[in-house]
Amino acid sequence: MNEKKFSLKRRVRSFKFAFRGISKLVREEHNAWIHCFAAFITVIAGLYFQLSAMEWVAVTFAIGSVLAAEAFNTAIESLSDFASPVYQEAIKHTKDLAAGAVLLVAIAAAIVGMLIFVPKIIQLF
Secondary structure: OOOOOHHHHHHHHHHHHHHHHHHHHHHHHHHHHHHHHHHHHHHHHHHHHOOOOOHHHHHHHHHHHHHHHHHHHHHHHHHHHHHOOOOOHHHHHHHHHHHHHHHHHHHHHHHHHHHHHHHHEEEEH
């Protein structure tokens, strides 16, 4: 068995790689731009409406889940394109499932947002 000893240097490097991935996602993926814009508007609205701690927990998890799902989707698409540059039905199926997962998480996040913000917006009128 090839067990590696714990290395703080390797752990720090792994964070560097992770932040590089987040940066690449935000810079290059058009759908991530839409998610980031929605997150920005949501945070501004949360500050305006002075969300409770638990509401911030829900919003934070919703935003993080959508962005993580988009990152997984992008990774699956990139790996699929590398593994099979020519069209294959199985790759299409895989990519469709990954995209569907992002949509499911985005719908759930939208529902969380509606549950939190719609009553607050209604109170304004």
